[in-house]
Amino acid sequence: MIQMFHVYKSYLRNTNALEDINLRVEKGEFVFLTGPSGAGKTTLLKLLFCAERATRGQILVNGRNIARIRESSIPYLRRNIGVVFQDFKLLNNRTAFENVALALEVIGARRKEIKSKVWKTLKMVGLQHKINTKPLRLAGGEQQRIAIARALVNDPAILLADEPTGNLDPDLTIEIINLLKDINARGTTVMIATHNQALVEKLHKRSLVLDKGKLLN
Amino acid sequence: MLFERAIYFLERVGQNIRQDAFINLVTISTIAITLLILSTFWLCFLNLNTFLQNWGEKIQITAYLNERTSPEQLEELKGKIREIPGIKEMSFISKDQALKLFREQLGGQDGLLEGLNSNPLPASWEIQLQQDYQNSEKAAEIVGKLKGFKEIEDLQYGQRWVERFSIFLNLLRLATFFIGGLLILATIFIISNTIKLSVYARKEEIEIMKLVGAADWFIKIPFFLGGILQGLIGASIAMVILYSIYKFLIDAISPVMSLSLGAGGLTFLPWNHIYWFLLGGMLLGLAGSFTSLGRHLR
Numbered sequence: 001m002i003q004m005f006h007v008y009k010s011y012l013r014n015t016n017a018l019e020d021i022n023l024r025v026e027k028g029e030f031v032f033l034t035g036p037s038g039a040g041k042t043t044l045l046k047l048l049f050c051a052e053r054a055t056r057g058q059i060l061v062n063g064r065n066i067a068r069i070r071e072s073s074i075p076y077l078r079r080n081i082g083v084v085f086q087d088f089k090l091l092n093n094r095t096a097f098e099n100v101a102l103a104l105e106v107i108g109a110r111r112k113e114i115k116s117k118v119w120k121t122l123k124m125v126g127l128q129h130k131i132n133t134k135p136l137r138l139a140g141g142e143q144q145r146i147a148i149a150r151a152l153v154n155d156p157a158i159l160l161a162d163e164p165t166g167n168l169d170p171d172l173t174i175e176i177i178n179l180l181k182d183i184n185a186r187g188t189t190v191m192i193a194t195h196n197q198a199l200v201e202k203l204h205k206r207s208l209v210l211d212k213g214k215l216l217n
Numbered sequence: 218m219l220f221e222r223a224i225y226f227l228e229r230v231g232q233n234i235r236q237d238a239f240i241n242l243v244t245i246s247t248i249a250i251t252l253l254i255l256s257t258f259w260l261c262f263l264n265l266n267t268f269l270q271n272w273g274e275k276i277q278i279t280a281y282l283n284e285r286t287s288p289e290q291l292e293e294l295k296g297k298i299r300e301i302p303g304i305k306e307m308s309f310i311s312k313d314q315a316l317k318l319f320r321e322q323l324g325g326q327d328g329l330l331e332g333l334n335s336n337p338l339p340a341s342w343e344i345q346l347q348q349d350y351q352n353s354e355k356a357a358e359i360v361g362k363l364k365g366f367k368e369i370e371d372l373q374y375g376q377r378w379v380e381r382f383s384i385f386l387n388l389l390r391l392a393t394f395f396i397g398g399l400l401i402l403a404t405i406f407i408i409s410n411t412i413k414l415s416v417y418a419r420k421e422e423i424e425i426m427k428l429v430g431a432a433d434w435f436i437k438i439p440f441f442l443g444g445i446l447q448g449l450i451g452a453s454i455a456m457v458i459l460y461s462i463y464k465f466l467i468d469a470i471s472p473v474m475s476l477s478l479g480a481g482g483l484t485f486l487p488w489n490h491i492y493w494f495l496l497g498g499m500l501l502g503l504a505g506s507f508t509s510l511g512r513h514l515r
Contacts, residue, residue, distance in 0.1 A: 049428075072433070079430035089425055106431035110221060150429065 001027040001158060001189045002048065007057030007067075009043055009213075017043045019213045021057070025191060027157075030184040032200045033193040035210035041193035044210065045160050048191075049081050050074045062157055079107055082151025082188075086163035088143045090135040090150075096122065097131045100150045107154065121149045125179060141172035148179060152188070159183060161192045165199070173199065229439035230446060237415045241447060244411045244505070248451025248498055249458070251404040256459050256486065256494055258393040263490075264483055265386055278344040278356065280363055281371040286340070294368050298342065301362050303350035312340045339370065401501065408447075408505025412440060416509065437510050444506030445499045452498025456491055 002025040009018040046052040104114045125145040165173035184190040209216045315338040
């Protein structure tokens with residue numbers, strides 16, 4: 001599902017944020033991307049949804065080489081990749097429903113379809129009763145679940161999460177991770193970047209370890 | 218599907234306007250002021266043009282006579298001129314009368330004429346034209362016929378004054394275009410900045426939209442539509458204000474003005490010009506959003 005061949009990313013000359021990354025993530029896999037802060041986890045995820053472009057190397061996502069993808073094709077790539085962030089990135093002046101619906105509106109879905117899909121997805125993350133609540137009136141874990149619902153409402157093949165539990169206490173962390181495991185069980189490939197080593201050890205999933213921009217074996 | 222899209226975009230425009238009410242107000246006012254200034258210039262130009270045409274039509278021909286014309290020839294000439302179609306009336310000004318008029322025009326300076334041994338001024342016919350012939354084309358035709366008489370040495374028919382006024386009008390038109398061009402540029406600049414502000418205010422939203430796969434055009438369209446709408450509102454306001462000013466002036470000074478301007482009096486912009494101004498407003502708004510979004514959405 002995801003493959004990287006000799007991928008480099010440098011922001012300044014002579015310093016590589018990522019160096020010679022080679023990896024392969026199978027369809028339906030659940031992988032952690034770990035390492036200390038500044039190791040390059042976020043940069044690696046950004047390359048996958050084209051928020052950043054690789055300096056060198058090839059990246060295949062779902063069989064497509066995205067290292068040389070045209071600017072105008074990026075939106076279509078992103079419709080197949082859900083992304084979740086540590087800070088949720090929700091619009092605080094919109095309700096839970098509107099936040100999730102945004103992902104369908106921008107691809108031109110019909111109103112009826114939007115209604116039923118948003119409802120289903122909110123139910124899946126257990127927040128169907130908060131459909132008309134705005135993010136600031138929700139707890140942190142609930143906000144993250146809204147963000148996950150928004151990432152999933154399009155049925156993407158891949159879900160990327162960048163420190164999704166970084167702002168949450170341990171109980172809520174388990175709750176969110178369990179949700180992501182459920183999602184993975186339905187067939188979505190899930191890749192989670194985290195520096196929470198305890199979490200990784202508890203879950204017994206494959207983890208890719210980054211350190212100073214290099215992948216360790 | 219298309220209809221649903223259109224509704225969606227219009228809703229977004231409405232949302233944008235509500236959320237940044239102040240920024241939108243600034244944009245609309247800028248467009249309104251620009252177009253008000255431009256349309257005021259244009260209205261002045263149109264009215265002066267009409268005024269010029271009215272006056273141009275009141276053409277009087279002066280035919281200066283040859284020195285050697287005898288009284289008999291004069292009578293004969295009078296009869297021939299009368300036969301030309303379009304002549305309403307004609308009055309004769311003799312050499313002496315001409316000199317007397319000239320003295321009167323000189324006023325206190327008539328001492329200048331002391332040294333003259335003989336009267337250098339020619340006698341002339343002042344010829345009034347019939348209503349139907351009072352335009353420069355027909356007048357030129359008559360002048361052509363008058364030129365055929367050897368007794369007539371020179372002809373003058375107010376053309377010079379009309380030409381001078383035309384030059385003034387052309388200058389005014391040029392000034393309108395020049396000032397208009399500058400104003401339009403300044404307006405596009407201001408609009409593009411206000412739209413940048415409103416893009417900046419939605420930075421987060423735009424970022425999220427891009428993240429979930431919104432195409433660039435999908436994000437831009439509401440801003441373009443907003444620009445067009447602001448332009449339309451601004452232009453409408455400009456037209457309403459211009460009309461109010463016009464109406465006020467008409468009511469205040471019409472009796473005096475219509476005397477000097479002739480039967481036509483002052484007129485407002487014709488409908489098709491109003492449409493052009495409305496369209497111009499929309500284009501201004503569109504241009505403003507275009508220049509700000511081109512680079513800003515990256």
